[in-house]
Amino acid sequence: MPELERILQKITLVILDMDGVIYRGNRPIEGAARAVAFLRGLGKKVVFLTNNSENSRAYYVQKLRRMEIPVGEKDVITSGQIAADYIRRRDPQAKVFVIGGEGLVEEISSAGLRLVPPEKAAYLVVGIDQSLTYEKLKDGLRALLSGAKFIATNLDRVYPTEHGFLPGAGAIVAALERSSGRRPDVVIGKPSPHMILYVLRSLRTKPGETVIIGDQIETDIKAGKRTGLFTILVLSGVATEEDVRKIKGTKNAPDCVLGSLAEVVR
Amino acid sequence: MPELERILQKITLVILDMDGVIYRGNRPIEGAARAVAFLRGLGKKVVFLTNNSENSRAYYVQKLRRMEIPVGEKDVITSGQIAADYIRRRDPQAKVFVIGGEGLVEEISSAGLRLVPPEKAAYLVVGIDQSLTYEKLKDGLRALLSGAKFIATNLDRVYPTEHGFLPGAGAIVAALERSSGRRPDVVIGKPSPHMILYVLRSLRTKPGETVIIGDQIETDIKAGKRTGLFTILVLSGVATEEDVRKIKGTKNAPDCVLGSLAEVVR
Numbered sequence: 391m392p393e394l395e396r397i398l399q400k401i402t403l404v405i406l407d408m409d410g411v412i413y414r415g416n417r418p419i420e421g422a423a424r425a426v427a428f429l430r431g432l433g434k435k436v437v438f439l440t441n442n443s444e445n446s447r448a449y450y451v452q453k454l455r456r457m458e459i460p461v462g463e464k465d466v467i468t469s470g471q472i473a474a475d476y477i478r479r480r481d482p483q484a485k486v487f488v489i490g491g492e493g494l495v496e497e498i499s500s501a502g503l504r505l506v507p508p509e510k511a512a513y514l515v516v517g518i519d520q521s522l523t524y525e526k527l528k529d530g531l532r533a534l535l536s537g538a539k540f541i542a543t544n545l546d547r548v549y550p551t552e553h554g555f556l557p558g559a560g561a562i563v564a565a566l567e568r569s570s571g572r573r574p575d576v577v578i579g580k581p582s583p584h585m586i587l588y589v590l591r592s593l594r595t596k597p598g599e600t601v602i603i604g605d606q607i608e609t610d611i612k613a614g615k616r617t618g619l620f621t622i623l624v625l626s627g628v629a630t631e632e633d634v635r636k637i638k639g640t641k642n643a644p645d646c647v648l649g650s651l652a653e654v655v656r
Numbered sequence: 657m658p659e660l661e662r663i664l665q666k667i668t669l670v671i672l673d674m675d676g677v678i679y680r681g682n683r684p685i686e687g688a689a690r691a692v693a694f695l696r697g698l699g700k701k702v703v704f705l706t707n708n709s710e711n712s713r714a715y716y717v718q719k720l721r722r723m724e725i726p727v728g729e730k731d732v733i734t735s736g737q738i739a740a741d742y743i744r745r746r747d748p749q750a751k752v753f754v755i756g757g758e759g760l761v762e763e764i765s766s767a768g769l770r771l772v773p774p775e776k777a778a779y780l781v782v783g784i785d786q787s788l789t790y791e792k793l794k795d796g797l798r799a800l801l802s803g804a805k806f807i808a809t810n811l812d813r814v815y816p817t818e819h820g821f822l823p824g825a826g827a828i829v830a831a832l833e834r835s836s837g838r839r840p841d842v843v844i845g846k847p848s849p850h851m852i853l854y855v856l857r858s859l860r861t862k863p864g865e866t867v868i869i870g871d872q873i874e875t876d877i878k879a880g881k882r883t884g885l886f887t888i889l890v891l892s893g894v895a896t897e898e899d900v901r902k903i904k905g906t907k908n909a910p911d912c913v914l915g916s917l918a919e920v921v922r
Contacts, residue, residue, distance in 0.1 A: 519790060520790045521789075521790060522788075522789065522790040523787075523788065524785065524786045524787060524789075527788070527823045527827060528822055531814070531822070535820070547834055547837065548797070548835050554798070554801070555797065555835075557790070557793045557794060557831065557832075557835040558835065560834050560835065561793060561831040561832070561834045561835040562831060564830040564833065564834035564835075565823065565827040566823075566827070568826050568827045568830035569813050569814050569821075569823040569826065571813065
């Protein structure tokens, strides 16, 4: 694995996607915790990233700790948090209507943004919402037809759980796109660069010293390519060996492919 | 209005779209009831059609009667009814999972089809569902990933009510399309020809003796053009004068444009 060696020598920061890399649903992926400890033992900073905006950072801290990966809130980055940060930097008092989980609502509130009814919103933020109802779609459409900026935390079509694939935020965004005739003005999650740029900025780290490790070509690897990171694809989640064959030699081919995160350990 | 005269002379059957032609939401459009009486007075058969699958035929019979338009169930055609008919003619015992309103469920059951859990369904039928939840999207995705045929009652992006535009069946279909990566195998509602062909077949009437009157170019007029009917656009619903200007001289231009249905009365 000379490519892996070369990457590990050059980098100081490891950005780890969580779903399909550390766990599938609530089941840890074998060897992931040991691999994180190994990377930290080499002196690398490890940051945990997720496109999923359903839960707060505190939730992921607990989840990773249960899987024997010690972390603090600063080590976890969610698309909900970066959506809140994106809006706050433009308008610290912004009026926001949210379709999303409790974690997203929490991130929006704790950023100091104001939660308002749809017709008063300057921003509509849409993420995965397991409590989605027709009423919420109606409200979202009303916000969009009233001119609210359309922010998607991510466009994931599905997300993998131990019970199979469930509809992702992309499905909810699609319903609003179709009815409003509008596309999101901003997409926060991978493959958009917002989350990675946030990490690089806040840790003052350069792309050339950073690797992203993820299980999806369309999100993780693309986002890494766009921001100039090293990229490692693991086959413990969505991407398959066939996907790797298809992408070989193209601009989205990862620098390195591993069966799972466990293989970073020598 | 020589074109209107010419059409009225040639036709024996009038297919009337309801939403935006007879009423908007629960408000009757002025002169619509008198126009229906006038057409019947000329000896024309009048049939009422809706892409909306939420309600049963019985519901529309009551609604039209309240607006002083006497009708029976045989005069009303809904996309839900034609979806049920479409499946029944292929498999009279078909196992079906429904995302839709009570009217759609009623049409599916009364056609003798069997309502089953998503993973057992040979057909997934999707219509507008004001009780939509994330659970239903999850079930719909499960049915599609298990290989169920994907039937959309219609693809309307929105529907107009007295309270503004609400998300249509097309929004729910879009969420399932995005998450499953599949498109509907069959779309029943206009602009698809299924509903019109059903009417022509059951009344043994030729396209050249039939006119469709509707308020939407993309659904009513297109469906009429595809099936070789005369087409009249009314401007009492979705389509505007600007839409008419845009479409002038193209293959989707209606044969005749009226301000509202009231103008058919001489």
